[in-house]
Amino acid sequence: MAERITIDPITRIEGHLRIDAEVDGGKVTKAWSSGQMWRGIEVILQGRDPRDAWLFAQRICGVCTTVHALASVRAVENALQMEIPLNAQYVRNIVQGIHAMQDHIVHFYVLSALDWVDVVSALSADPVKTAALAGSLSAWPNNSAKRFKAVQDKVKTLVESGQLGPFANGYWGHPAMKLPPEANLMAVSHYLEALDYQRKATQALAIISGKNPHIQNLSVGGVTTALNPDSDSALNMERLYWIKQLVQEVQTFIQQVYLPDVAAIGALYKDWLPYGPGVLNYMAVPDFPIDAKATKFEMPGGTIMGGDLATIKPISNFNDPYFHKNVVENITHAWYKGDWTKHPYEGETVPEYTEFNDKGKYSWLKAPRFDNKPMQVGPLAHLLVGYAQGHKEIIKNVNGALNLVSTIAGVTVGPEVLHSTLGRHVARAVRASMITDLTLKHWELLVDNIGKGDLTIFNKPVFPKGEQRGVGMHEAPRGTLSHWIVIQDGKIKNYQCVVPSTWNAGPRGKDELPGPYEASLVGNPIADAKLPLEVLRTVHSFDPCIACAVHMLDTEGKETIKVKAV
Amino acid sequence: MTDTPESTIPEPQLNRRSFLKGCTTVAAALGISEAMIPKLVEAATSAQRPPVIWLHFQECTGCTESLLRASHPDIARLILDIISLDYHETVMAPAGHQAEKSMHDTLDKFAGKFLCVVEGGIPTKDKGIYCKIGGRTAMEILADVAPKAAAIIAIGSCAAYGGIQAASPNPTGAVGVKDLVSGTPVINVPGCPPNPISFLGTVLHYLTFGRLPVTDNLGRPLFAYGRRIHDHCERRAHFDEGRFAEQFGDYGHRNGYCLYKVGCKGPGTFANCPSVRFNDVDVWPVSVGHGCIGCTEPDFWDTMTPFYERLPNVNVPGIAGVTNIDKAGKTILGIAAAAVGIHAAVGIGKSMVTGCGCKDKK
Numbered sequence: 001m002a003e004r005i006t007i008d009p010i011t012r013i014e015g016h017l018r019i020d021a022e023v024d025g026g027k028v029t030k031a032w033s034s035g036q037m038w039r040g041i042e043v044i045l046q047g048r049d050p051r052d053a054w055l056f057a058q059r060i061c062g063v064c065t066t067v068h069a070l071a072s073v074r075a076v077e078n079a080l081q082m083e084i085p086l087n088a089q090y091v092r093n094i095v096q097g098i099h100a101m102q103d104h105i106v107h108f109y110v111l112s113a114l115d116w117v118d119v120v121s122a123l124s125a126d127p128v129k130t131a132a133l134a135g136s137l138s139a140w141p142n143n144s145a146k147r148f149k150a151v152q153d154k155v156k157t158l159v160e161s162g163q164l165g166p167f168a169n170g171y172w173g174h175p176a177m178k179l180p181p182e183a184n185l186m187a188v189s190h191y192l193e194a195l196d197y198q199r200k201a202t203q204a205l206a207i208i209s210g211k212n213p214h215i216q217n218l219s220v221g222g223v224t225t226a227l228n229p230d231s232d233s234a235l236n237m238e239r240l241y242w243i244k245q246l247v248q249e250v251q252t253f254i255q256q257v258y259l260p261d262v263a264a265i266g267a268l269y270k271d272w273l274p275y276g277p278g279v280l281n282y283m284a285v286p287d288f289p290i291d292a293k294a295t296k297f298e299m300p301g302g303t304i305m306g307g308d309l310a311t312i313k314p315i316s317n318f319n320d321p322y323f324h325k326n327v328v329e330n331i332t333h334a335w336y337k338g339d340w341t342k343h344p345y346e347g348e349t350v351p352e353y354t355e356f357n358d359k360g361k362y363s364w365l366k367a368p369r370f371d372n373k374p375m376q377v378g379p380l381a382h383l384l385v386g387y388a389q390g391h392k393e394i395i396k397n398v399n400g401a402l403n404l405v406s407t408i409a410g411v412t413v414g415p416e417v418l419h420s421t422l423g424r425h426v427a428r429a430v431r432a433s434m435i436t437d438l439t440l441k442h443w444e445l446l447v448d449n450i451g452k453g454d455l456t457i458f459n460k461p462v463f464p465k466g467e468q469r470g471v472g473m474h475e476a477p478r479g480t481l482s483h484w485i486v487i488q489d490g491k492i493k494n495y496q497c498v499v500p501s502t503w504n505a506g507p508r509g510k511d512e513l514p515g516p517y518e519a520s521l522v523g524n525p526i527a528d529a530k531l532p533l534e535v536l537r538t539v540h541s542f543d544p545c546i547a548c549a550v551h552m553l554d555t556e557g558k559e560t561i562k563v564k565a566v
Numbered sequence: 567m568t569d570t571p572e573s574t575i576p577e578p579q580l581n582r583r584s585f586l587k588g589c590t591t592v593a594a595a596l597g598i599s600e601a602m603i604p605k606l607v608e609a610a611t612s613a614q615r616p617p618v619i620w621l622h623f624q625e626c627t628g629c630t631e632s633l634l635r636a637s638h639p640d641i642a643r644l645i646l647d648i649i650s651l652d653y654h655e656t657v658m659a660p661a662g663h664q665a666e667k668s669m670h671d672t673l674d675k676f677a678g679k680f681l682c683v684v685e686g687g688i689p690t691k692d693k694g695i696y697c698k699i700g701g702r703t704a705m706e707i708l709a710d711v712a713p714k715a716a717a718i719i720a721i722g723s724c725a726a727y728g729g730i731q732a733a734s735p736n737p738t739g740a741v742g743v744k745d746l747v748s749g750t751p752v753i754n755v756p757g758c759p760p761n762p763i764s765f766l767g768t769v770l771h772y773l774t775f776g777r778l779p780v781t782d783n784l785g786r787p788l789f790a791y792g793r794r795i796h797d798h799c800e801r802r803a804h805f806d807e808g809r810f811a812e813q814f815g816d817y818g819h820r821n822g823y824c825l826y827k828v829g830c831k832g833p834g835t836f837a838n839c840p841s842v843r844f845n846d847v848d849v850w851p852v853s854v855g856h857g858c859i860g861c862t863e864p865d866f867w868d869t870m871t872p873f874y875e876r877l878p879n880v881n882v883p884g885i886a887g888v889t890n891i892d893k894a895g896k897t898i899l900g901i902a903a904a905a906v907g908i909h910a911a912v913g914i915g916k917s918m919v920t921g922c923g924c925k926d927k928k
Contacts, residue, residue: 040737062628170659233822
C-alpha cells in the first residue's frame with residue numbers, strides 16, 4: 001500500500017524546501033517539490049536604479065553568493081549592449097572560479113557527505129587500515145594513521161560528551177549506510193579538512209572582492225577592484241600572488257582529496273549508480289568569456305534532449321536567440337495569481353498562497369520550461385553539454401574521473417552512469433577541478449594584461465530614454481542562471497530571475513510534467529519510510545538552494561507517522 | 567500541524583528511557599562498558615557546551631556562510647569544542663521529523679538555558695505564510711522558541727531590522743526579531759552579512775561573562791558598532807584634503823583616494839569594518855575600491871540607495887551646501903506610505919508572538 005512521506009524541513013541545503021513522496025513497495029512512485037519561502041526581491045527591485053540591482057540580487061542567496069551579482073550586472077550590460085574592459089572580464093572570471101571551488105567543496109562535505117558517511121561507524125575504524133585505504137586513493141600528505149587517530153579521538157570526545165550538536169538524530173546505523181568504518185573515518189577527517197580549505201578559497205576571493213560572502217567589487221560596466229602594481233591601495237603583485245598561492249593550495253585539496261573521495265563513494269555505493277536520473281533534458285549556458293565583447297568562451301553552452309548527446313544544440317553567446325526566445329515560466333502549480341505561461345520579460349510576481357495542494361498550487365517556485373520542456377541544470381548538464389560538443393578538456397577530465405571510479409569499483413563504468421544521483425556528485429567534483437584550472441589561467445591572463453600597462457576596469461554605463469531589455473546569463477555552480485531586466489527611462493521596470501534551483505526544484509507545469517527533483521526521486525529505494533535518508537541523497541545531489549522541511553503524511557494528506565528516532 | 571514536544575513525548579519517563587537507550591547505543595558504538603552510561607547521561611544533561619538553537623527564516627544563508635569563513639574560533643572548533651549547535655538547518659545531519667526532534671530535545675532539556683540565534687527576517691503579512699518550516703510559520707516558531715531562550719542574537723540585518731525583504735514596498739511585511747519579541751534579551755549583530763568577528767565576539771562575551779555586551783540605541787554591541795566608518799577609514803585623510811576618486815578606475819581610484827563621490831556610505835554607517843576587516847586577508851570593500859553600502863544600518867536598502875550616488879547632507883571639503891553628517895542617510899527615499907501598512911502587520915505579529923509564550927516566562 002502506498003504511503004506518503006513529507007520531509008519538511010529538508011536540511012543541509014540553502015533555504016526552505018519541503019519534499020513530499022509517495023512510497024510503494026519500498027520505492028518512491030511520485031514526488032512533489034515545494035519551495036516554502038517567498039521574499040519578493042523581484043518586486044522590491046521595480047523602480048530602482050539598475051546599477052544597484054546586483055547588490056540586491058546577490059542577496060537572493062548567500063551560499064551562491066556572487067552568482068546573482070554577476071548575472072545582474074551582465075543583464076544590465078546586455079540591455080545596454082555595452083562591453084566591459086578585458087581586465088574586468090578576467091577579474092570576474094577569477095571571482096566566479098574561486099567561488100565555484102569553495103561552493104563545490106562545501107556542497108560535497110558539509111551539505112551532502114552525511115547522507116553517505118556514518119560518523120558513528122568511524123569510531124570502530126582502525127586508523128592504520130584507514131591510512132592504507134586513503135593512501136591507495138591519493139598522495140594527500142595528511143592521510144596518516146596519526147591524523148586519523150586524532151580525528152577518531154575527537155569524534156569520541158564529542159560522542160562521550162552526550163552533546164552531539166548538529167550530528168544528533170542523524171541517520172547513523174541506517175540500513176542504507178554501506179561504507180566500511182575505515183572509509184567513514186577517512187571521510188570524517190576530510191570533512192574537517194574541507195572546512196579549512198573552503199576557507200582558504202574564500203580568502204583568495206576576498207583579496208580580489210573586498211569581502212565575502214557577498215562580494216563588493218562589481219559594477220555595471222566592469223569591476224571596482226582597483227588595479228595598480230605601484231600602489232598599496234589596489235590589487236598589486238603581492239596581492240595577486242597571495243591569491244594564486246591560496247588557489248593552488250585549494251587546487252591540491254580538490255585533486256587529492258575531493259575528487260578521490262567522490263570517486264570512492266561512487267564506487268563503494270555502485271548499487272546506487274542506476275538511481276536518480278529524472279529529467280534527461282540538459283541545459284548549460286556559455287561562461288568564462290575571454291574577450292571584452294564576450295563572443296568567445298572557455299566553457300560552452302547548449303541543450304541536450306532526452307539524454308541523447310547527438311541532440312546537442314549550442315547556446316553560443318549572451319545574445320543567442322535560441323536561449324532568449326525559448327525560456328518561459330509557468331505558474332499553474334505555483335503560489336502566484338492566475339494560470340499563465342510567460343516569457344521572463346513579461347513575467348509577473350503577484351503572490352497567492354493556497355496551502356499545499358498537489359492537485360493545485362503547492363510551491364513558491366515557478367516552473368521554468370525551455371522549448372516547452374523541463375530541463376535539468378547543474379554541473380552534470382554543464383559537462384555533458386561540453387562533452388557532446390567535443391570539448392577536449394571536458395572529455396579528458398570526465399573520462400579521468402570515470403576511470404578512477406572504475407578502478408576502485410572493479411568494474412568498468414562509462415558516461416551513462418552520470419545520469420544519476422551519484423553522477424551529479426562526480427560531475428560536480430570534475431567541474432571543481434576544471435574551474436580551478438581556468439581560474440589560474442585567467443589569473444595569468446590578468447597579470448599579462450596588467451604587465452602590458454592596461455589598468456582599465458570600468459566603462460561608464462549610460463541609460464538612454466525609452467525601454468531596453470536584457471538578459472544576464474551565468475553558468476553558476478548549481479547550473480544555468482539568468483536574470484531578465486526591462487529598463488524604462490533609466491529605472492527598473494521589470495526584473496525576473498530564472499535560477500538553477502528553479503529549473504531543478506520547480507513544481508509541475510501546465511503540462512503536468514514533474515520537475516527534475518520530482519522526476520529523479522521516482523524509483524529511489526526507501527528502506528524505512530520513517531527515516532527517508534535516500535530521499536535526501538537524491539535531493540542533495542542537485543545542491544538545492546532554497547531552505548527547507550521533511551514530514552510524513554498519508555495519502556489523504558494527513559500526518560500519520562510521528563517519528564521518534566533514537 | 568507539526569509534532570510538538572507535547573504530542574511526541576507523552577511522559578517524561580519515556581523521554582528519559584529513550585534517551586538512556588540512545589546512550590546504550592552510543593556506548594556500544596564506542597566499545598565502552600555499560601557502567602559508563604551514567605557518566606554519559608550526566609554529561610549530556612549538564613551541558614558542558616552551551617546549547618544553541620539557530621533559526622533560519624527569510625534569509626539567504628549568507629550569515630551562516632560568513633561563519634564558515636571565521637578563523638578564531640574556526641567553525642570546527644566552535645561546534646566541537648565551544649558550543650553545542652543542536653539545531654541549524656544548514657549543517658545538521660537530520661532532516662524533517664528527525665531535525666525537529668533535535669530542536670525539541672534542546673527546548674525540553676535546556677529551557678531557559680540555551681542561546682538562540684536568529685538569521686533572517688520574519689514575514690508578518692497574511693499571518694506569516696511567506697516563510698514556513700515544518701508546517702509552521704516563522705512567527706509561530708519564534709513564538710515557541712524565543713520565550714524559552716536565555717538570550718537571542720539576531721545575526722545579520724534581516725534578523726535585526728527586517729533586511730532586504732523589508733525594503734520598500736516590503737511585500738511580505740518582514741520585520742526583525744526585536745519588533746516581535748519582548749521578555750527575552752535580544753542583541754543585534756547587523757551587516758549583510760555581518761563580519762563573523764562581530765558575531766563570535768558577541769557569543770564569546772556572553773559565554774564568558776554570562777551577559778550580553780553593552781549596546782548602542784539600535785541594539786548593536788559597542789565593541790563592533792561603536793564607531794562611524796568614516797571616522798576610522800584609512801582614506802579619511804584623502805577626504806579631509808579633498809582628494810576623491812571621481813570614477814572607478816581613474817587615477818584617484820587607483821591610488822586609494824576617498825570613495826565618497828562614487829557613492830561610499832561610510833559617513834552614515836557605524837561598524838568595525840576598517841579596523842577588523844574581512845576574511846583574515848586585511849581587506850574590506852573600501853580597501854579594494856568599492857564604497858561602503860551602509861549594510862549595518864536599519865533600512866539601508868532604502869536609506870542608502872542609490873548606492874552609486876553621493877550621500878546627501880555630508881560636510882565635504884570644497885563642496886557647498888553642507889549640514890550635519892549625523893543626520894546623513896536617513897531621509898533619502900520616501901517610504902513612509904509603505905511603512906504604515908507594515909506597522910499594522912507588525913502589531914498583529916507582535917501580539918501573536920508575545921501572547922504565545924512570554925507569559926510563561928516569570
